[in-house]
Amino acid sequence: MGDVLANSPAVPSKVLVVEDDPGVGSGLAGILAADGHEVRWAHTAADAHRLIADRVPDLILLDLGLPDADGLELCGKIREQNADVVVVVVTARTDETDAVRALDGGADDFVTKPFRQVELRARLRAHLRRRGEAGPPELHAGPVRLDQGARRAWVGEREITLRPKEHELLAVLVASAGEAVRREHLMDVVWDQHWCGSTKTLDVHVASVRRKLADAGDRWDRIATLRGYGYRFELD
Numbered sequence: 351m352g353d354v355l356a357n358s359p360a361v362p363s364k365v366l367v368v369e370d371d372p373g374v375g376s377g378l379a380g381i382l383a384a385d386g387h388e389v390r391w392a393h394t395a396a397d398a399h400r401l402i403a404d405r406v407p408d409l410i411l412l413d414l415g416l417p418d419a420d421g422l423e424l425c426g427k428i429r430e431q432n433a434d435v436v437v438v439v440v441t442a443r444t445d446e447t448d449a450v451r452a453l454d455g456g457a458d459d460f461v462t463k464p465f466r467q468v469e470l471r472a473r474l475r476a477h478l479r480r481r482g483e484a485g486p487p488e489l490h491a492g493p494v495r496l497d498q499g500a501r502r503a504w505v506g507e508r509e510i511t512l513r514p515k516e517h518e519l520l521a522v523l524v525a526s527a528g529e530a531v532r533r534e535h536l537m538d539v540v541w542d543q544h545w546c547g548s549t550k551t552l553d554v555h556v557a558s559v560r561r562k563l564a565d566a567g568d569r570w571d572r573i574a575t576l577r578g579y580g581y582r583f584e585l586d
């Protein structure tokens with residue numbers, strides 16, 4: 351089923367490209383429009399704010415080096431105001447620190463320039479497909495409850511705000527509560543089966559989910575690390 355879905359056309363979506371380089375920006379906009387998406391292109395952070403206020407996109411492709419703002423700051427602001435949009439950072443920076451900061455700051459994924467067009471399109475397709483998919487209506491384990499349709503989550507009576515990838519990650523762990531889940535499985539299901547980047551993405555997202563569960567009063571070790579294997583959602 352995964353292969354069939356991977357080859358199916360993208361879900362037509364509203365995509366915002368934030369990129370100051372005319373060559374890269376028009377290239378990205380062209381690729382996305384050819385895949386059937388409604389594409390808008392912001393050349394600056396100010397443009398991006400204006401276009402997002404006008405119409406919230408489903409997915410944002412965000413360059414980190416912008417003329418009027420740091421892309422990492424912009425990413426944080428976008429995330430504060432729009433919990434549900436998928437943010438993919440596209441950057442020439444190869445420093446892993448920037449990538450981790452971007453993920454910490456609210457990005458769901460990152461790709462480095464120069465990117466392979468086929469890979470970028472597959473990644474975006476996977477993000478948009480998962481965003482549009484509804485899983486089982488409700489998942490429940492220990493004190494954690496997830497409403498998949500509404501994409502809301504609670505610890506006991508306290509609602510927590512999860513980013514799209516955090517929600518998906520927690521959903522997989524809760525669905526397998528009490529059982530060990532392999533890192534590779536999480537990468538496949540939550541990100542992309544053709545994933546070839548660093549698994550730092552997974553660790554950063556797990557750390558953030560742990561923090562949010564604990565902030566809402568749950569145990570710090572609710573998600574146990576199984577060294578060399580993966581993670582397990584612990585039942586009480």
Ligand code: CA
Binds near residue numbers: 369
């Ligand atoms: Ca740039």
